Amino acid sequence: xxxxxxxxLSLILLLPMPAQAELDIFACEPEWAALAVExxxxxxxxxxxxxxxxxxxxxxxxxxxxxxxxNADIVICSGAQLxxxxxxxxxxxxxxxxxxxxxSGYFEASSFVERRDATANVDRVQGDIHPLGNPHVxxxxxxxxxxxxxxxxxxxxxxxxxxxxYQIGLDDFSVRWDEAIINWEAKSAPLKGxxxxxxxxxxxxxxxxLELVEVANLEAIPGLPPAAGHLSGLVSRFExxxxxxxxxxPYQSARASNWLSERTGISALELPLTVGGTDEATDLxxxxxxxxxxxxxxxx
Amino acid sequence: xxxxxRGCILCMLTTIFTDNALAQNTDIEALRVEVAELRQDYESRxxxxxxxxxxxxxxxxxxxxxxxxxxxxxxxxxxxFNPAIGIIFxxxxxxxxxxxxxxxxxxxxxxxxxxxxxxxxxxxxxxxNISANVDDKFxxxxxxxxxxxxxxxxxxxxxxWIETTALPGGFSSRFGRFFSGIAYLxxxxxxxxxFADQPLPYQAFLGDQYLDDGVQLRWIAPTDLYIELGAEVxxxxxxxxxxxxxxxxxxxxxxxxxxxxxxxxxxxxAGISHLKARSFERPSGANDAPILFSGNTxxxxxxxxxxxxxxxxxxxxxxxxxxxxFWNTDQGEYTLPGGPVLTTDNDQRGWYAQTxxxxxxxxxxxxxxxxxxxDSIGNGFSDSVLAAPADxxxxxxxxxxxxxxxxxxxxxxxxxxxxxxxxxxxxxxxxIFSIGAHGAHSF
Numbered sequence: 001x002x003x004x005x006x007x008x009l010s011l012i013l014l015l016p017m018p019a020q021a022e023l024d025i026f027a028c029e030p031e032w033a034a035l036a037v038e039x040x041x042x043x044x045x046x047x048x049x050x051x052x053x054x055x056x057x058x059x060x061x062x063x064x065x066x067x068x069x070x071n072a073d074i075v076i077c078s079g080a081q082l083x084x085x086x087x088x089x090x091x092x093x094x095x096x097x098x099x100x101x102x103x104s105g106y107f108e109a110s111s112f113v114e115r116r117d118a119t120a121n122v123d124r125v126q127g128d129i130h131p132l133g134n135p136h137v138x139x140x141x142x143x144x145x146x147x148x149x150x151x152x153x154x155x156x157x158x159x160x161x162x163x164x165x166y167q168i169g170l171d172d173f174s175v176r177w178d179e180a181i182i183n184w185e186a187k188s189a190p191l192k193g194x195x196x197x198x199x200x201x202x203x204x205x206x207x208x209x210l211e212l213v214e215v216a217n218l219e220a221i222p223g224l225p226p227a228a229g230h231l232s233g234l235v236s237r238f239e240x241x242x243x244x245x246x247x248x249x250p251y252q253s254a255r256a257s258n259w260l261s262e263r264t265g266i267s268a269l270e271l272p273l274t275v276g277g278t279d280e281a282t283d284l285x286x287x288x289x290x291x292x293x294x295x296x297x298x299x300x
Numbered sequence: 301x302x303x304x305x306r307g308c309i310l311c312m313l314t315t316i317f318t319d320n321a322l323a324q325n326t327d328i329e330a331l332r333v334e335v336a337e338l339r340q341d342y343e344s345r346x347x348x349x350x351x352x353x354x355x356x357x358x359x360x361x362x363x364x365x366x367x368x369x370x371x372x373x374x375x376x377x378x379x380x381f382n383p384a385i386g387i388i389f390x391x392x393x394x395x396x397x398x399x400x401x402x403x404x405x406x407x408x409x410x411x412x413x414x415x416x417x418x419x420x421x422x423x424x425x426x427x428x429n430i431s432a433n434v435d436d437k438f439x440x441x442x443x444x445x446x447x448x449x450x451x452x453x454x455x456x457x458x459x460x461w462i463e464t465t466a467l468p469g470g471f472s473s474r475f476g477r478f479f480s481g482i483a484y485l486x487x488x489x490x491x492x493x494x495f496a497d498q499p500l501p502y503q504a505f506l507g508d509q510y511l512d513d514g515v516q517l518r519w520i521a522p523t524d525l526y527i528e529l530g531a532e533v534x535x536x537x538x539x540x541x542x543x544x545x546x547x548x549x550x551x552x553x554x555x556x557x558x559x560x561x562x563x564x565x566x567x568x569x570a571g572i573s574h575l576k577a578r579s580f581e582r583p584s585g586a587n588d589a590p591i592l593f594s595g596n597t598x599x600x601x602x603x604x605x606x607x608x609x610x611x612x613x614x615x616x617x618x619x620x621x622x623x624x625x626f627w628n629t630d631q632g633e634y635t636l637p638g639g640p641v642l643t644t645d646n647d648q649r650g651w652y653a654q655t656x657x658x659x660x661x662x663x664x665x666x667x668x669x670x671x672x673x674x675d676s677i678g679n680g681f682s683d684s685v686l687a688a689p690a691d692x693x694x695x696x697x698x699x700x701x702x703x704x705x706x707x708x709x710x711x712x713x714x715x716x717x718x719x720x721x722x723x724x725x726x727x728x729x730x731x732i733f734s735i736g737a738h739g740a741h742s743f
Contacts, residue, residue: 050612051564051611051612053564053611053612053613054611054612054613054614055613055614055615055616057615058613058614058615059612059614060567060607060609060614060743061740061741061742061743062559062561062567062607062743063526063528063557063558063559063560063567063568063569063743064524064526064559064560064561064567066520066526066528067520067521067523067524067525067526067527067560068524070470070520070521070522071522071523071524084740085706085740085741086740087740088739088740089739089740089741089742089743092439092463092465093520093528093742094520095467095470095471095472095518095519095520096470096520097465097466097467097468100465100466102436124705124707124735127705128705145339149343174339178339223705224704224705225661225662251611251613251615251616253616
């Protein structure tokens with residue numbers, strides 16, 4: 001009798017444990033970590049190599065990042081050479097064959113959407129441009145929709161035991177996301193046609209989505225700090241309210257945009273380029289909530 | 301009349317209101333349909349994109365990190381498999397109080413590439429880097445410096461190595477000719493150094509950088525703390541080894557590195573490594589009258605690197621501190637110019653510490669102190685360059701550089717050299733430019 005009890009007890013103990021985190025995700029940027037959590041919920045552990053306060057073009061290939069890549073099941077990055085200054089070193093040093101380019105553990109988000117401004121004729125005279133197109137694809141929620149679908153499928157492929165959970169996660173996310181897009185699009189209607197000056201070409205996808213018109217950049221040449229001559233040129237061009245916003249990301253120095261704002265009266269805004277960029281932008285939903293709220297606020 | 305008018309107004313109002321409500325309803329309905337259509341559209345586009353991506357991935361021979369571009373035109377031309385090619389231009393102008401041709405560090409005759417730059421304007425070298433994945437399991441790298449010396453150009457093969465990309469268990473192996481993984485700065489290419497020259501212990505004990513033909517095995521632990529272990533065997537034909545002893549397996553090394561982050565602002569790397577190099581008639585000192593050494597050289601190196609950037613946002617502001625300690629023992633026979641052969645243990649030590657600060661984008665300033673010291677080596681050497689110097693040797697360097705982009709750098713460096721025969725003021729201007737593909741830099 002007692003022995004039967006022991007057998008039963010041990011059988012219970014041997015039963016599969018409730019699902020733990022089964023997919024170890026290394027995201028190059030916070031938006032992809034956030035998306036992976038939306039799809040994978042508690043089946044995934046995520047680590048983001050960068051925060052919203054860091055310029056993802058310039059990251060040190062730190063030992064801690066190599067250790068994280070070593071243990072990752074999947075590496076999710078924007079791609080289009082955004083991380084060309086550090087990701088190749090992480091991959092080379094981490095000795096993790098399952099996340100090498102070409103394997104299913106390597107996921108370049110921007111390659112699943114239509115990248116803007118891809119060009120075959122590149123010359124470094126043009127500065128820090130990306131021949132494969134602009135990599136900052138996360139600022140258009142329709143891009144997120146596309147990437148979510150492919151990512152969920154990839155996650156299911158890597159962790160077949162939870163394939164169904166990822167499908168459910170994706171479906172749940174998609175319903176909420178589509179609804180949110182409808183709301184954002186309705187809410188942001190007054191922003192149509194607003195003229196925007198951006199620090200770096202980080203917002204081209206948001207501009208296309210909200211039908212904003214980019215009239216200038218603070219960086220005369222992408223990737224190089226705003227030059228004084230270029231900025232004073234912008235003053236004369238825009239001093240008569242020739243634009244509606246000056247937008248920078250949290251990792252960019254506020255000096256140039258504030259300087260221009262003071263001289264032109266155009267309001268300078270710090271917009272979160274990704275999750276964590278402001279206190280309010282805690283996930284993908286609040287990220288876009290917050291971007292649109294700030295733009296609306298500034299346009300009144 | 302009035303009744304009917306009122307009725308009519310009422311009727312009109314209701315129509316307007318219901319119309320409005322209806323319009324809103326149909327709007328939402330239309331949006332819903334649109335979303336459904338969009339989604340269908342997405343699904344088919346995703347399928348199409350995935351297919352294209354798979355094809356791109358299959359046909360892509362791009363180097364690490366290169367993205368498969370959907371929409372990239374397929375081509376049957378051979379150039380599709382062209383490796384990444386980058387060229388680095390370096391040159392400098394150095395000025396000395398004392399003639400660098402007479403430069404000698406008492407107690408530490410240099411070997412290998414070490415030593416001061418030529419005086420005056422000089423093109424250093426144009427370094428051509430070529431790299432590509434060989435296939436799904438191997439990647440290859442070639443560095444060919446074109447050196448211009450005394451008006452004549454010479455080509456040599458500096459690095460030529462293959463590395464595995466698909467070993468299991470956190471292992472990788474490199475073989476060919478490569479810079480040893482010992483000591484933090486040993487495998488850093490000259491264009492990524494923070495000062496124009498290497499610290500004194502690298503010059504004295506590794507001939508600037510230990511480069512040789514060999515094989516390396518490297519392992520990364522599956523831990524959150526970065527732990528790297530490595531072992532190497534080399535032919536032993538280059539300083540501090542010589543003569544390809546032990547039938548061409550003349551030197552071997554071990555190295556271990558650990559590292560991590562401390563909050564968002566700090567990251568660090570600490571390491572210890574050991575090189576055992578065997579020599580037969582290894583030359584050092586003056587070219588026309590070298591000292592020859594035969595025996596074993598043991599070098600142990602401890603190092604620490606600390607990097608800081610507010611919020612980890614490297615581009616705006618950052619600071620790097622690094623230090624290294626070297627213990628070096630030559631055990632064997634020295635043949636001095638003119639004949640005498642003396643047996644000895646030559647115990648030497650070296651160290652350096654440096655800090656480089658970037659206060660805002662493009663500009664950096666740095667300071668470095670480096671030094672060497674050694675124990676008395678015995679009376680037989682008292683008149684030779686191997687005799688211990690009266691005082692420990694020191695140098696002090698300051699540098700400032702400006703980088704228009706990651707691909708261009710102009711540097712000024714001043715060095716107060718108290719390690720040579722007389723105290724020397726040295727200053728130089730250096731340029732480093734890079735065109736073509738430029739690989740990412742390691743930590």
